[in-house]
Amino acid sequence: MRRLLLPTLLLALAGCGHRADPLPPLRRTPPGPTAFRLAQRGDALYVSAQAPAASVDGVAYETVDIEFLYVEGEADLERTGTRRTVRTPPGQGVVERLPLPPPGALVRAAVRASAGRETGPKSVTLALVAQAPFEAPRELSATLGEKGVALSWSGARPAAVPPPVFGPKAPSLPAPRAAPDAARPPAAAPGSPAAVAVPPAGGAEGLEAGSRAPEAVRIERAAEPTVGMRRSGFFVYRRTGKAPYDTPLVEEPLEEPRFDDDAAPLGTTACYVVRAVASPDPLIESAQSNEACVEVRDVTAPAMPVGLVVLPRETGLELLWSPSAETDLAGYRVYRTAPGEEPERLAEVELTRSSWLDATALRGIAYRYTISAFDQAGNESPPGRPVEASLP
Numbered sequence: 608m609r610r611l612l613l614p615t616l617l618l619a620l621a622g623c624g625h626r627a628d629p630l631p632p633l634r635r636t637p638p639g640p641t642a643f644r645l646a647q648r649g650d651a652l653y654v655s656a657q658a659p660a661a662s663v664d665g666v667a668y669e670t671v672d673i674e675f676l677y678v679e680g681e682a683d684l685e686r687t688g689t690r691r692t693v694r695t696p697p698g699q700g701v702v703e704r705l706p707l708p709p710p711g712a713l714v715r716a717a718v719r720a721s722a723g724r725e726t727g728p729k730s731v732t733l734a735l736v737a738q739a740p741f742e743a744p745r746e747l748s749a750t751l752g753e754k755g756v757a758l759s760w761s762g763a764r765p766a767a768v769p770p771p772v773f774g775p776k777a778p779s780l781p782a783p784r785a786a787p788d789a790a791r792p793p794a795a796a797p798g799s800p801a802a803v804a805v806p807p808a809g810g811a812e813g814l815e816a817g818s819r820a821p822e823a824v825r826i827e828r829a830a831e832p833t834v835g836m837r838r839s840g841f842f843v844y845r846r847t848g849k850a851p852y853d854t855p856l857v858e859e860p861l862e863e864p865r866f867d868d869d870a871a872p873l874g875t876t877a878c879y880v881v882r883a884v885a886s887p888d889p890l891i892e893s894a895q896s897n898e899a900c901v902e903v904r905d906v907t908a909p910a911m912p913v914g915l916v917v918l919p920r921e922t923g924l925e926l927l928w929s930p931s932a933e934t935d936l937a938g939y940r941v942y943r944t945a946p947g948e949e950p951e952r953l954a955e956v957e958l959t960r961s962s963w964l965d966a967t968a969l970r971g972i973a974y975r976y977t978i979s980a981f982d983q984a985g986n987e988s989p990p991g992r993p994v995e996a997s998l999p
Contacts, residue, residue, distance in 0.1 A: 633662070633664040633665065634662055634663050634664045634666070634725075635662045635664075635666050635722060635723065635725045636662055636663050636725045636726075636727055637659045637662055637663070637668070637671060637720040637722050637725060637726075637727035638662070638663050638720070638727055639659075639718075639719065639720065639727055639728050639729075639730050640656035640659060640673060640718050640719070640720050640727075641657045641659075642655065642657040642700065643655070643656040643717075643718050643733065644656070644733070644890070645677075645716045645733040645734070645735055645889055646735070646889060646890035646891070646892065647735060647737060647738060647889075647890070647892065648882070648890075648892045648893075648894065648895075649740050649743070649892070649895075650707050650740045650894070651704050651705065651706065651707050652677075652704070652705040652706070652707055652735075653702055653703070653704055653705070654677065654703050654705060654716050654718065655700060655701060655703070656673055656700070656701055656730075657698070657699070657700045658671040658695050658698060658699055658700075659671060659697065659698070659720055660697040660698035662722065662725070667697065668697040668722045669697070670694055670695070670696065670697070670722070671694070671695055671696075671697050671720050671721070672693070672694050672695075672720065672721045672722070673692065673693045673694075673701045673718060673720055674690055674691070674692045674718065674720070674721065675690070675691045675693075675703055675705075675716060675717075675718050676689070676690055676716060676718070676719075676729075677689055677705060677714060677715065677717075678714075678715055678716075679712050679713065679714055679715075680713055680715075681713065681715070684715060684717060684732060688715075688717075691703055707737055707740075708737045710738055710739040711736060711737065712736070712737045713734060713735075713771060714734065714735055714736075715732050715733070715734045716732070716733050716734075717729050717730050717731070717732045717733070733889065734771045734889070735771055735886075735889035735891065736768070736771045738768060738885060738891055740893065740894070741765045741885065741893050742762060742763065742765070742883065742893060743762065743882065743883060743893040743894040743896055744760045744761065744762035744841060744864070744881040744882065744883055744893070744896040745760065745761050745762055745896055745897065746761040746897070747759075747760040747879065747880065747881050747896045747897050747898070747899045748760070748899055749877070749879050749899035749900065749901040750901070751901050751902070751903065751906055752867075753906060753907050753908075754867045754869055755868045755869035755870070755871055756867070756868040756871050756879070756901055756903065757865075758843060758867070758879055758881070758899070759864060759865045760841075760864045760865075761864065762841075762864060762881075762883060764839050764840055764841070764862070764883065765883050765885040765893065766839065766885065767838060767839040767885060767886065768839075768885040768886040768891055769886075770886065770888070770889065771889070838859060838860055838862075838887070839860060839883075839884055839885050840859070840860025840862050840883075840884055841861045841864065841881050841882065841884060842855035842856075842857065842860060842861070842881070842884050842892065843856045843857060843861065843866050843868070843879060843881050844856065844879065844880050844882070844895070845868060845871065845877055845878070845879050846878050847872060847875045847876065847877055847878070852880055852895065856868060856870075860884040864881075871903045872903060873903055873904060873905060874903065874904065875902075875903050876900055876901070876902050876903070877900065877901055877903050878898055878900040879898070879900070880895040880896050880897075880898050880899075881895070881896040882894070904984060905935070905982065905983075905984035905986060906984070906986060907986060908986040908987055908988045908989070909933040909935070909936060909980040909981065909982045909988045910931065910932075910980065911978075911979065911980065911988040911990065911991045912928045912931055912939060912978040912979065912980050912988070912991045913928070913929050913992070914927075914928050914929035915927070915928045915977070915978050915991055915992060915994050916994065917976055917995075917996035918996075919996065919997075919998050919999060920964065923964050923965045923966040923967070923968050923998070924964070924965045924968045924974070924998060925962060925963070925964050925965075926941060926963050926964075926965065926976055926978065927961065927962045928962075928978050928991070930961045931958075931980050933980065933982060935982045935983045935984070936958045936980060936982055936983075937981050937982050937983045937985075938955050938956055938957050938981060939955070939956040939958070939960075939961075939963075939978055939979065939981075940952055940954070940955050940956075940978070940979045940980075941953045941954045941955075941963050941965075941976065941978060942976065942977045942978075942979070942990060943965065943968075943974050943975070943976055944974065944976075944977075944993075946972065946973065950977070953967075968998055969998070970997075970998040970999065971997065971998070972997055972998075973995055973996070973997045974995065974996060974997060975993045975994070975995050976993065976995075976996065977991055977992075977993045977994075978990065978991050
């Protein structure tokens, strides 16, 4: 009997274990798209955004729908706005071209993402005031130099455009009070808010007989808020391969029609365009200039060797110099000039050495020696300081 009760008791105890509460299902709701932008480029508007790669809980998507909403004026964006939906792989950027409204029209736009039946939140609303297309830069040239790729172009800077102002109107200020004569402020300086002369209430009829007409009471108008003008200029764009002209190389528009790109990747063909900029944010640009491409390679010569000395030996003249610290050094070249002759290259010395023996030097002749350095791209430095020596 005791043998039968023990297994039964063990089974009963095992069945009393508490299971953990089930975890809630992962949400498939997409987060808002990133890098949302509204811009004018030439005679069209462009909206762009980057699609999310996964849901708010990390569920990976196969495809994502990006919905752009845009409307002219301050009409309700959800109710009256135009919608354009683009299906894209997750994590990719999307660019949509929109028609340009008449100059002066306010354009507002927003974006959101959806995956399946789940729709994410709408982004902030961006706005710009459409401008008449203006002149694009021209005659862009790209030249490879020691400072990188030197760019120059022709074209005038456009007039700067202020950022758009929209939304609820600012509340009106209370009417200003007249300042007492004793506390009357001084005359307004040039450029300050205008001081307006206002006659006393009741006009001349309100004056007592025999009293002197007081001066007009000065009322200082509160300065209206000014909208800061953005700097205009030029944006330079670079691409390699088939990449798009996406991000300008400078954060602020360039004022002069020239630029040195010292960050172009070596071993590539870099292509450039330039656009005139009337406003960097929101971005209002011209159409792009002509395209200029250049093969980017190392054209910078290494530093010249220093510390050359020439010592007579039994078998010739020995040259010694200080090793170069250039990271792409390939070696050294030895030059000798005999009296009345042109310099002659005698040898190329590997980079691990900093000495060389001229066993062909003749006794009694004063030679002038120089050393240059060359790098792996074949660029050669100027010759170092010459040293004269001869075998006794």
